[in-house]
Amino acid sequence: MMPVTQASDYAREVDSIYMFITYFGIFFYSIIVIGLGYFIYKYRRRRQNEDTPDITHNTALEIIWTVIPSIPLVVMAFWGFNTYMQARVAPADSLEIKVIAKKWAWEFTYPNGMSFGQEMHVPAGRPVKLVMISQDVIHDFYLPDFRIKADIVPSRYTQLWFQSDEPGEHQVFCAEYCGRDHSNMLAKVIVDTEEQYQQWLEQKAEEAMNMPLPELGKLLYVNKGCNTCHSIDGTRIQGPSFKGIWGQTHQFSNAQPAVVDENYVRESLLQPTAKVRAGYEAIMPSFQGLLREREIQALAEYVKSLK
Amino acid sequence: MAEVLTQRTPAAVHQPEGNFLTENTGLLNWMFTVDHKRIGLMYFWTIMTMFFVGGVLALVLRTELLTPKTTIVSAEVYNQLFTLHGVIMTFLVLVPVIPATLGNFVLPMMLGAKDVAFPRLNLLSYYLYVFGALLAVGAIIGGGLDTGWTFYTPYSSTISGGVSIMTMGAFVLGFSSILTGVNFIATIHRLRAPGLSWYNMPLFVWGMYATAVIQVLATPVIGITMVLLLMERLFQVGIFDASLGGDPVLFQHFFWFYSHPVVYIMILPGMACISEVIPTFSHKPIFGYKAVAWSSVGIAVVSFFVWGHHMFVSGQSEFAGAIFSFLTFVVAIPSGVKVWNWLATMYRGSISLGAPMLYAIAFLLLFGIGGLTGLFLATVAVDVHLHDTYFIVAHFHYVMMGGTLIAFFAGLHYWWPKMYGRMYNEFWAAMGCLLVFLGFNGTFIPQFIVGSRGMPRRYYNYLDQFQFLHVASTIGSYVLAIGLVTMAAALIVPLFRKRYDAPNNPWGAASLEWTVSSPPPTHNFHHVPVVTHGPYDFKAARRLEQMESHS
Numbered sequence: 139m140m141p142v143t144q145a146s147d148y149a150r151e152v153d154s155i156y157m158f159i160t161y162f163g164i165f166f167y168s169i170i171v172i173g174l175g176y177f178i179y180k181y182r183r184r185r186q187n188e189d190t191p192d193i194t195h196n197t198a199l200e201i202i203w204t205v206i207p208s209i210p211l212v213v214m215a216f217w218g219f220n221t222y223m224q225a226r227v228a229p230a231d232s233l234e235i236k237v238i239a240k241k242w243a244w245e246f247t248y249p250n251g252m253s254f255g256q257e258m259h260v261p262a263g264r265p266v267k268l269v270m271i272s273q274d275v276i277h278d279f280y281l282p283d284f285r286i287k288a289d290i291v292p293s294r295y296t297q298l299w300f301q302s303d304e305p306g307e308h309q310v311f312c313a314e315y316c317g318r319d320h321s322n323m324l325a326k327v328i329v330d331t332e333e334q335y336q337q338w339l340e341q342k343a344e345e346a347m348n349m350p351l352p353e354l355g356k357l358l359y360v361n362k363g364c365n366t367c368h369s370i371d372g373t374r375i376q377g378p379s380f381k382g383i384w385g386q387t388h389q390f391s392n393a394q395p396a397v398v399d400e401n402y403v404r405e406s407l408l409q410p411t412a413k414v415r416a417g418y419e420a421i422m423p424s425f426q427g428l429l430r431e432r433e434i435q436a437l438a439e440y441v442k443s444l445k
Numbered sequence: 446m447a448e449v450l451t452q453r454t455p456a457a458v459h460q461p462e463g464n465f466l467t468e469n470t471g472l473l474n475w476m477f478t479v480d481h482k483r484i485g486l487m488y489f490w491t492i493m494t495m496f497f498v499g500g501v502l503a504l505v506l507r508t509e510l511l512t513p514k515t516t517i518v519s520a521e522v523y524n525q526l527f528t529l530h531g532v533i534m535t536f537l538v539l540v541p542v543i544p545a546t547l548g549n550f551v552l553p554m555m556l557g558a559k560d561v562a563f564p565r566l567n568l569l570s571y572y573l574y575v576f577g578a579l580l581a582v583g584a585i586i587g588g589g590l591d592t593g594w595t596f597y598t599p600y601s602s603t604i605s606g607g608v609s610i611m612t613m614g615a616f617v618l619g620f621s622s623i624l625t626g627v628n629f630i631a632t633i634h635r636l637r638a639p640g641l642s643w644y645n646m647p648l649f650v651w652g653m654y655a656t657a658v659i660q661v662l663a664t665p666v667i668g669i670t671m672v673l674l675l676m677e678r679l680f681q682v683g684i685f686d687a688s689l690g691g692d693p694v695l696f697q698h699f700f701w702f703y704s705h706p707v708v709y710i711m712i713l714p715g716m717a718c719i720s721e722v723i724p725t726f727s728h729k730p731i732f733g734y735k736a737v738a739w740s741s742v743g744i745a746v747v748s749f750f751v752w753g754h755h756m757f758v759s760g761q762s763e764f765a766g767a768i769f770s771f772l773t774f775v776v777a778i779p780s781g782v783k784v785w786n787w788l789a790t791m792y793r794g795s796i797s798l799g800a801p802m803l804y805a806i807a808f809l810l811l812f813g814i815g816g817l818t819g820l821f822l823a824t825v826a827v828d829v830h831l832h833d834t835y836f837i838v839a840h841f842h843y844v845m846m847g848g849t850l851i852a853f854f855a856g857l858h859y860w861w862p863k864m865y866g867r868m869y870n871e872f873w874a875a876m877g878c879l880l881v882f883l884g885f886n887g888t889f890i891p892q893f894i895v896g897s898r899g900m901p902r903r904y905y906n907y908l909d910q911f912q913f914l915h916v917a918s919t920i921g922s923y924v925l926a927i928g929l930v931t932m933a934a935a936l937i938v939p940l941f942r943k944r945y946d947a948p949n950n951p952w953g954a955a956s957l958e959w960t961v962s963s964p965p966p967t968h969n970f971h972h973v974p975v976v977t978h979g980p981y982d983f984k985a986a987r988r989l990e991q992m993e994s995h996s
Binding site: 195 | 524687774778785788795824897901906
């Protein structure tokens with residue numbers, strides 16, 4: 139019935155309830171369909187003024203068909219809630235990953251304080267706890283293969299946890315409508331073996347530290363989701379393109395014209411609404427506290443390199 | 446028209462000079478009428494216009510979803526279209542469709558009254574509806590609005606566009622709904638004919654009463670919520686927006702405190718129609734009158750305490766989740782009771798399959814699926830997976846369209862002869878019903894599957910693996926559209942053909958609206974009727990009719 143990968147014990151448990159309700163539904167729906175079909179045929183009107191018995195009520199029957207179907211409903215309510223509670227309480231030894239959602243990109247920050255783009259790598263067999271917050275509107279982290287989902291709200295942390303049996307790749311959707319590119323706000327959870335995961339993490343960290351600035355900037359451009367709104371080939375998406383803007387004088391709808399230089403890039407990242415390009419909306423979120431100094435420099439260098 | 450009526454009306458009844466359609470014609474007479482029947486018809490055509498617009502939007506949306514990427518419209522347009530479709534269908538069609546059209550038209554006649562208790566208020570409610578509809582539709586067309594019909598903050602409080610005007614529209618529409626509710630409550634309490642005790646009222650009236658209670662109690666909450674949202678947008682009062690010190694989730698509580706009961710404002714009138722059609726076409730009294738009547742009231746009461754089941758993943762407390770899940774199962778029980786009672790009514794009946802009955806059967810089959818799939822969503826752990834996927838979309842379409850609208854169609858075919866004095870075309874009505882039934886299932890069964898597989902709703906682009914099911918759903922929606930057009934033709938074309946003239950009581954029904962001519966005289970009854978038999982005592986009604994025509 140639910141032909142989605144079952145990536146965890148929890149997913150299997152949810153599917154058992156799903157199947158229980160399905161069987162319950164099929165059973166009672168069959169009664170309705172068979173009863174209807176039988177009555178329509180058996181008691182079809184054969185002639186005008188056909189006589190019918192005056193059956194008006196039957197209290198015993200009313201009680202039976204109220205009480206009996208209610209019993210499985212109680213089972214559903216308890217089973218469903220107990221299972222749900224398992225998904226709410228993360229084990230103490232969970233690997234903690236911070237999730238920041240913003241229009242329309244994800245940021246996953248690992249225990250080493252670094253983040254590397256729209257793919258979340260996690261080790262198999264270890265519980266992973268997500269601590270999530272939104273930077274703008276409500277988003278929702280939805281991982282169908284694990285049957286888990288939680289809204290991500292500004293101003294308050296929400297949590298989820300999951301544990302995968304084996305390595306694999308799983309789709310993440312944003313499941314709360316968040317504006318134009320809602321349906322492009324996708325990500326992946328990549329489950330590695332514990333070893334692969336550690337290797338990946340070290341390698342990524344090293345790469346980021348030793349990378350020349352423009353290359354790091356190029357990486358951040360994708361990882362931080364700049365590319366959802368800013369192109370590098372001159373096409374207009376939601377925000378202005380980065381192509382060839384370095385050293386140009388820009389017009390703003392709310393400030394005096396200014397030249398694109400290091401300070402301008404820095405201000406645009408930390409206080410994006412201070413200078414809003416003429417002809418564009420002030421929709422960019424602030425990256426205050428989300429970028430290190432070296433990363434800001436790297437992004438400036440990257441923009442400089444885009445001739 | 447008049448001479449035909451003379452032929453059809455039993456000799457003993459006073460001959461009407463004309464009827465509410467033929468007397469005092471002219472645009473101004475209609476615009477300022479306080480006749481509940483005319484107001485019912487004005488509501489009917491206005492709501493059907495909105496339904497047409499909402500339906501065309503649905504077809505555009507389904508066509509866009511034929512391919513995983515851009516098909517015919519851009520993402521911005523798509524997001525505005527599904528918002529417009531949702532707003533039109535919920536606030537402008539589903540909420541008023543049965544109470545304001547069929548309710549206005551037949552409820553006073555069922556009670557043996559000349560009109561509703563407050564006829565001028567009734568007219569005001571119509572114009573508030575028109576004004577609210579213009580604001581709501583104007584906001585989307587003029588300003589652009591892509592919040593979805595749920596207007597969740599902080600998205601709705603931070604984007605530019607027509608949100609402010611839209612919220613004013615929803616506010617005004619709320620008053621239209623409240624006025625109808627107040628009117629029906631007063632009418633049912635005060636204007637029942639002699640002999641019409643509460644347990645002698647047709648179940649349609651019980652359904653309208655339960656609906657009216659919810660309308661009066663729940664609708665002010667959406668009005669208040671909309672005012673708070675306006676205050677935040679216009680005066681920066683921090684209520685929902687976290688950056689102003691508000692709480693975005695609070696909006697969801699307010700919104701669903703209205704919008705869950707509103708689901709029952711939609712479905713209870715549908716159940717009310719079905720409770721008339723099934724006994725009449727089974728030629729047998731309703732089984733368990735009191736169970737059906739009180740289950741409506743039970744649903745109305747419990748409906749106020751289940752709003753949190755829309756918010757299992759919103760971050761509300763686990764304890765609240767448990768309570769809301771449990772109460773949601775409680776509200777499922779009276780709906781099930783009604784289904785068993787309808788089935789039992791057919792047992793040993795004498796069932797004729799006129800179009801109203803065909804729609805009632807379609808209702809049982811579709812609402813059955815809508816109700817049973819609701820159990821998945823009441824179960825917390827399963828809902829977490831299915832929340833905000835196409836499974837939800839399919840579920841509420843089964844309840845809202847498969848339930849409310851199909852029941853409305855049943856009621857519309859049932860009372861159509863009373864409204865216009867003309868029968869519908871039986872063959873094409875049956876074909877319409879069949880196409881609607883097949884098309885509807887074709888549209889929404891694939892959505893259950895694609896939702897179970899994890900396809901989120903409100904997605905402009907989607908993953909390639911979901912395309913087959915989306916194409917199937919789109920084809921289903923085209924069949925559904927053809928079915929609806931067929932149905933409309935089967936109803937409207939006979940209006941221009943004299944041979945479809947309807948008798949006073951084409952179905953042999955036993956409630957009071959069938960004792961007057963079709964269409965009814967302007968003041969419904971020439972003498973205050975005295976009720977001597979129950980609303981489903983078809984034998985007594987037949988004896989009475991024969992006596993009158995012989996005397």
